[in-house]
Amino acid sequence: MDDKLTLIKVFAGTSSQGTVLEELPAEYLSDQKFKLCASPGLALGLAKEDTIKLHPNGDFELIKHGGNFCIQIYKEQPIKEKIEAVESIVKKELSGSLDGFHNGSLAFTAPISNGFDATNHTFNKIRDILEAEYYYSNIYKDPYNFEDEELVSWARDLD
Incomplete structure (x- = not known):
């Protein structure tokens, strides 16, 4: 294993017990900078291959x-065969991946080069198979303010 690969903990929200941190695989670059090796299933505003500066908290x-x-998709008790089917679809149609599945939370990565139309087309199929809605978790300027739908600059420039 590459000695630069590690697990980091990023802020994913708060619960009645306090701060929720999500563990993600990442490549250490330098000076608390990391390149993510997977998209998160809980944390918002991030995706696979993003470079971040991580603070101790x-x-x-x-x-x-x-x-x-x-x-991201949340589906309680999904059927294994359906998970395998949607993983195959996202890989075939978008050159994407299912990066994680834990406690009903699924995290997918899809290159933005596919654009919104093709990505929506594929995830509409996935939504129908899983019977669960999907959410673009890294396209909003303020991802934790669900009333604010302002897109980040790179997302505004797509399609």
Whole structure:
């Protein structure tokens, strides 16, 4: 294993027990800077291949967008065969990946070069298979303010 690969903990929200941190595989670059090796299933504003600066409390700053959408789906007790089917679809149609699945939270990566139309087309199929809605978790300027739908600059420039 490459000695630059590690697990980092990023801020994913708060619960009644306090701060929620999500563990993600990342490549250590330098000076608390990391390149993500997977899209998160809980944390918002990040995707696979993004470069971030990580603070000790789990807060992060996005240094460089990695060129991917992070799409999250929550489905209680999904059927294994359906998970395998949607993993195959996202890989075949978008050259994307299912980066993680834990406690009903699925994290997908899809290159932004596919654009919104093709990505929506594919994830509409996935939504129908899983019977669960999908969410672009890294396209909003303020991802934790669900009332604010202002897109980040790279997302405004697509399609």
